[in-house]
Amino acid sequence: RWIDRAGADELHVFAGAGSVDPTLLPDDAENAPQGAIVEVAPARAALMASIAERLAGLGGAGLFLDYGYLQPGIGDTLQALRKHDHEDVLANPGEADLTAHVDFAALAAIVRAHGLDAHLSTQGEFLVEMGLLERAGQLGANANEAAREKIAGEVERLAGPQAMGDLFKVLAVLPAGITVPPFATAD
Known part of the structure; x- marks a missing residue:
């Protein structure tokens, strides 16, 4: 798809000629x-x-979090965010942040091709495994009711399935064979 001017101040999307390298497409794209x-x-x-080449050559690890999906998908995730709200991607060029969901499966495949282990999870799973609930309990143990409610609300926002917990994904990159909690084995 291409973007072009429809008039002096109007943009539109249209189907353009061209092709994409088939190796960039998900395995089931032909279906x-x-x-x-x-x-x-x-x-x-x-x-x-x-990044993977550098980690493989020099050592180290990486942790990547963003919103996206764990399996390659078909669909349009391009969106514009402006003043904490969604709007048409062509409505205010240069004034809105354009973004799309990250294909974490594709990134994990790149990491594995460099001989590294890739671990994938949702943000909620990751934070719970890292001790989010225990930490929230410690913070709330001596807090008043209002503070405990605030902590519970923040836990739900970060790890809840209806909030960032399922929307955001995590890719952990480690040297092959290294186990680091909460990642016991490579996915």
């Missing part, structure tokens, strides 16, 4: 219905390859 959208991010893939 997608006619007109389906598959998002690819070559720059993001190149950046992850560079």
Whole structure:
């Protein structure tokens, strides 16, 4: 898809000619219905390859969190955020943040191709495994009711399935064979 001017001050999206490198597409892309959208991010893939190469060569680990999905998908996740609200991606060019969901499965494949282990989870699973509930309990143990309610609300916002807990995903990158809690084995 391409973006072009429809008039002096109006933008529109249209289908353009061209093709995408088939290796960038999800495995089941050939089964997608006619007109389906598959998002690819070559720059993001190149950046992850560079990071993985550096970690493989020099050692170290990486932890990446963002909103996205754990399995490659078909669909349009391009969105514009402005003043903490969604708006049409073409409504205010240069004034809104454009973003799309991260394909964490694709990033994990790049990491594994460099001989590293990749661990995937939701943010909620990750934070709970890292001790979020225990820490919240410690913080609330001697707090008043209002403070405990605030802590519980923040836990729900960060780890709850209807909030950031399922929307945000985690990719942990470790040297092969290294086990670090909460990642016992590579996914």
